[in-house]
Amino acid sequence: MNGFSSIIAEFGHLEGADLLREMIRKSFPGRIALVSSFGAEAAVLAHMVGQIDPETPIITIDTGQLFPETIAYRDELTKTLGLTNVISSGPGEARMATLDPNNDLNVIDPEACCHFRKIEPMEKALQGFQATITGRKRLHSETRASIATLEEADWRLKINPLARWTREDLDNYFVEHNLPRHPMVEQGFLSIGCLPCTSPVQPGEDVRAGRWRGTGKTECGIHWTQNGQPMRGPSPSL
Numbered sequence: 001m002n003g004f005s006s007i008i009a010e011f012g013h014l015e016g017a018d019l020l021r022e023m024i025r026k027s028f029p030g031r032i033a034l035v036s037s038f039g040a041e042a043a044v045l046a047h048m049v050g051q052i053d054p055e056t057p058i059i060t061i062d063t064g065q066l067f068p069e070t071i072a073y074r075d076e077l078t079k080t081l082g083l084t085n086v087i088s089s090g091p092g093e094a095r096m097a098t099l100d101p102n103n104d105l106n107v108i109d110p111e112a113c114c115h116f117r118k119i120e121p122m123e124k125a126l127q128g129f130q131a132t133i134t135g136r137k138r139l140h141s142e143t144r145a146s147i148a149t150l151e152e153a154d155w156r157l158k159i160n161p162l163a164r165w166t167r168e169d170l171d172n173y174f175v176e177h178n179l180p181r182h183p184m185v186e187q188g189f190l191s192i193g194c195l196p197c198t199s200p201v202q203p204g205e206d207v208r209a210g211r212w213r214g215t216g217k218t219e220c221g222i223h224w225t226q227n228g229q230p231m232r233g234p235s236p237s238l
Contacts, residue, residue, distance in 0.1 A: 004157045008150045015149050017048045023131060024052050028157070033057040033126065034089075034133040035222070038074035039192040041170055043081075043179040044162065045135050050081040057085055057131060059220075060089045062090040063117040065162045066192040067147075069183045076180060087123035091117050106196050110212060116221040117194070122222050131157040138163055140191070141206040143218050153223070195218070 002003065011022055029156040029165030034049050036042050036058050049056050049145055060074060077084040078086050091099075094117060099105065126132060137160070138145050149163045162170070174181065184192055189209040 004150075004152045007157065008148075008152070012150045013149060015164055017052065017160050019050050019149060019159065020045075020048050020133065022134070022234070023159050024049070024056055025202065028131040032130055032131040032133065033059050033129045035059050035122070035126075036135065037061070037193065038070055038077060038182075040134075040182050040185050040190050041135055041137075041162075042073075042182070043077055044170060045133065046077050046081055046083065047173075047177055047179055048161070049133070050083050054082050054084050056085060057129075058086045060086065060088055061125075062123050063087050063194050064090060064093075064096050065103075065117070065196060067184065067195050067198075070091050071122050073180075073182050080180065087125060089121040089123055100222055105143075110197065110215055110217055113220070119221045126156070128166065129156065129164070131159055133159045134223065135162060136160045139165070139207060141208045141218065147224060158223075195215060 007027055011019060011027070025197045034045060034056060036046060038046075038060055038181060049058065071117075074086070077083065082098065099114065099116050104156075136144055136147055138147060147160055147163050149160050151158050151160070173179070180194060182189075189198065189210065190201045191211055192198055193211055197211050197212050201207065212218070
């Protein structure tokens with residue numbers, strides 16, 4: 001596991017802030033970043049990271065198709081939590097004009113759309129980091145039902161501090177720390193991505209059921225499997 005096996009064995013039982021303190025302060029100082037969509041549950045990890053080290057890089061992707069509410073929520077959390085190193089990465093106006101001139105690639109080829117709007121900017125932003133923190137949780141969907149708190153992926157250590165947390169755990173944290181909610185949660189948006197590919201979740205559905213509804217697609221491709229292969233399949237040719 002390229003040197004990560006000992007870390008996984010020693011700290012894989014930890015979770016939440018206990019795991020983050022070890023990873024941020026001791027295992028990967030200066031070489032770790034939180035990846036955040038500033039979506040429905042993002043405030044929990046942003047708060048934890050801010051309490052441990054507010055200068056920890058927080059990388060977020062501006063795809064050019066985010067909900068205005070998400071952008072406003074990102075700015076609110078940055079100010080409220082005293083985050084000092086939020087890094088926004090995106091495809092850029094020129095690349096969007098070239099690859100998606102009619103702004104309909106999400107319908108024609110959603111994999112290609114995610115690739116240039118999310119995966120390419122994320123990989124560029126993560127250059128130089130050995131570890132990334134994500135908000136993935138087992139409760140999200142069947143495809144995430146067995147994720148570990150620590151896993152080797154995309155040649156880095158992927159840290160999922162909330163992997164085993166329940167909905168009650170998350171709600172309690174929001175209340176305990178008086179954290180603001182994403183304004184779209186009350187409208188049934190429980191997993192919030194790009195505007196054209198996100199819809200409200202119906203009662204009884206998985207948290208991520210509103211993402212790419214009706215397409216069979218479940219992941220954008222940012223998160224990778226342990227064998228280094230993309231969860232979304234081969235990279236499309238653009």
